[in-house]
Amino acid sequence: MSDSSRRSWWIAALAALALLAGTVAAWRWFATARPFYRDDFAQNRADEWHAVGGAWRLAAGAMHNDSDERGAKMLTGSYRWRDYRLQADVQLLGEGGDAGVVLRSKDEEPGVDAYDGYYVGVRMYDSTLLIGRSDHGWLEATPVRLPGLRSHVWYHLDVVAVGCSIAARVSELGSTNEARLFFQEPNCVRSGRIGLRSLATGAAWRNVQVKPAKEADLVALAGPAPTVLHPDFPKSEAAFNASHSFPTFDDLALQRRFFGDQEPQTEITPIASVPERVRGREAQLVTVRGTVSLTSPMLFVQDDTGGIALPDPIAPALNLGDEVEATGTPSALRDAIGAGAMLPHARVRLLWDHTPAAPLSITAGQAATGNYDARLIELQGELTGVHQETGSKMLVLELASGAQAFRAFIPAGQSAAFYRRMLPRSLLNLRGVCTLERRYTEGVTSFALLLRSSEDIDRLAGPPWWTPSRLAEIGSAILLLCLLVQYLYSRAKQWRWRAIVQERERLAHELHDTLAQSFAGVAFQLQGIRNGLEHADSAGIARVNQQIELACDVVRQTHEEASLSIAMLREEWPAGKELGSALEDCAASIVAGGNVRVVRKGRGDGRGAPAHIPVRVADALFHIGREAIVNSVRHANPTQIVLSVEYEMKHVTLAVADEGRGFNPKQQTRGFGLRGMEKRARSIGATLTITSEAGKGTRVEANAPLEEHMSTRGFWGTLRSRLRQRMAWSRNGRGGRAQRAQEAAVRRNRSRAVDTLRPSR
Amino acid sequence: MRSIGVWCWSLALLSLDLMLGGCSGGHPHTIAVVPQTTAQEIWEAEHAGVAKALLGTRWKERWNGPSSETEVDRQIALVQQAIRQRDGGLILAPDHPLALTTAVRRAAEQGMPVVVVDATLNLPPSLDVDYLLNDEQQTGELAADRIGAILHGRGTVAVLGETPALMGTVARAEAFRQTMAARFPGITVLDPLPGRFRTNLAEQDTEELLASHPQLNAIFTLTVGATRGVYRGLKLKQRIQQVHLVACDQDLDLVYYLRLGEIDSLVAENTFAMGYQATRLITEHRVGGKVRAPGRVLRFAPRLVTRDNVDTPEIQKMLNMDWRPTE
Structure with a gap:
């Protein structure tokens, strides 16, 4: 395969790749613009969701947030989704706060209202359906009452956003209890992702669906919504408190819901003091207060002094961050060494929803002392292995940090993305409750961590890159690269040598055709x-003088030819100069001092400035023209050489003609000069015609196609033209039909004309 | 061919320019505003003040804070984000006087004007660091005067919510005790319960106080969390009508309870004015050629909010939470 055709294939392959990439990008662009989603929570999959805060897990076909964190959210979809209908079932898992869905969300960050979009949800404390605009601040519309809103009950949320209007309906599943609203904002957010969000309560979501919506869907859903709502509150305190209410704890039932109906049976004991109540005394009832730090696989509570496990509690559903009071009889930790205690079968009452406590940052060595038993801690470790605990739904991470080894337990059923991140030798930052229980340590580690969700794991660094397999891969890559470089270098060297050999061959021909033959003549x-001189007489002397004269002529001619050859080796086409002028100057320097006259004709330029001719074409035509001029001067003995360069829209024609002696093409063989001109003509896709007849002069004509100038058709047009030209060159390459046709044309022309270079003798 | 080359070079230079611009330009006309928490409306008033000051200018604010005032790490992360993004200024209401010091110092070292509002830091004022603080002395005095007035100079009062980590609470409590001792010697101020400012602990303290001091006449709370805990404790013990509750700082639910007559009064911080003034300081700081005054410490007077004056324009302006003002 020739160089030009190889180049053409490369260009074609790159163009195909670019086309493929463009198609994929266009497909993704259009695919992501169409709002469509249906959850796979029932299949335990949620890879496409991105959590911002909270403690999220999949359980029983629903996505749960077990945290009371304010503004925990999980997002999915495209920022380009515009008008859509979002449906979801939502369940509040706490006695305060609110939970719902986010629409048209952008610019999300951790924080209470740290996103730009809309939120529609159900709120417990005033039993309402609420809607508002969030832009790292919160503006709420007047909420709509939903009587009898309760926790642990599924509600169906149906929201349609079209243009700057949003309609929403919430209905209690299995009941006719429902509320609707219709909301508008003048300068609205018109597109964005969807999300699940809760504030100051745990919550669960399932059956999340998104599909495109139109105006009719909006009108149908708004239905009998009472008024059009706007983002109005809270702007002024007076207006807000005139239309909103807060719990005053006057309602006995409400009090019981919040606080239970039992007074503390004993005085409150700091949690750090509970182990002292176990040692050397009769079992006695204690009451502790604290914040829930873990709900599964066991309830843990901590206060400012310490933490404690509450196995098998008698308790309402609790979330991380709930403040609770627990009363029970403490006992020592099961099968554990140390002074830890737990409070089994404790009666737990919910006091307040609160933000989850922040973990204590400690080292594994500190955790191994046992002083942080049942406390929420944060530490770092290197992952050594991952496996599922036999007979349970817990995933076990084996970790090491310095001299300590420990385990971390997390609910199984994590997303595939989670497993992809958990590569051995990764450096992890973990947050969880420290436990000394043998059930988790199995006696092989000094402590274990119980994590709340996969959000409690941050991968600080992946496995070190210098693993044996990675080193082998890198070594192989370097070896391949070296081989490639060596191959390219040898090819370059080969190309250089080939060029040198060709040039030497050309010089040899040149010397043979000129100097060697001239010296032979001398x-x-x-x-x-x-x-x-051996038979010198007067006639002989006269003949000798004639022969000396001839020899001098031959030497002079040889000297001229040598000078021409040197000039040809030195001369290059002067870039930036018009082709005809350059050839005229060249011809003038060749015929300088002689009787040959150079005449320039045909300055016409049909396309404007002749400088638009591509450099590559001009260079090839210049060399063809110069060869023709030199040949004419050398062999045709002309009195006049006529040069013409005709510029047309799509081609340029160069002609060099003389009225010298001409020659008979049938009696001439093909010389090196003709081959050079043919080769140059072929390289630019030009046709070369040489016409001559004995006594009637010679005409050399090269007709080269012109590329359209880039400015007249733009980048893509130029690229398309170049590709077409490359493909044409490929077809015209060695063995190509066009090339064969061109060669046939040259042969036909040669029946009338031959190269005017000196024929081989 | 030459034209294609020119095109390619132009595109490459444009990309480079955009890349460098993106890396080095930052957000010179963005002010990062980091409140103690975004979960309390007292800071929405600061937000409103900032928005009001930026109205009609080319500046904009980026408002975000921790979801709880205990999330110091989150606050530090937000300050670092402002430094990283080369924001034009930082307004910070620190959650901790020590933990935020390094982050703020780094911001100032990079030439970012910083205004610390509400509570002080362990960092002296400088060319790039100003302080706009609540007048804690006056807060204590206002509360003492109010309780002295409603108790007519006789009775027993407790102070809840004092914690050494929040220097403002210590200053308020100290001012309260000094004023009481000086102006109302007939009123007994119980010994403080240190480090108990969270809601659940304040509720627990309230129950214990009511049990140990049945004659308790009033409680002065120093933080919003402590006020909520005391309110709940008084409600559950059905002593809300007997024990007068005077609280520091405002929030929508607390003003709601004040309107119901269950909270006697609130000593409200003027966070709206702090946000407004802080924004003006930063935007003026950035005006070229203007000679900067050395770091300033300005104190904003709090106001006592009662049922009688809560609807006055002056108080409502302090409680303004409109962070999208139109005029």
């Missing part, structure tokens, strides 16, 4: 002179 003349 030698022949000198031989004749020597022979003539």
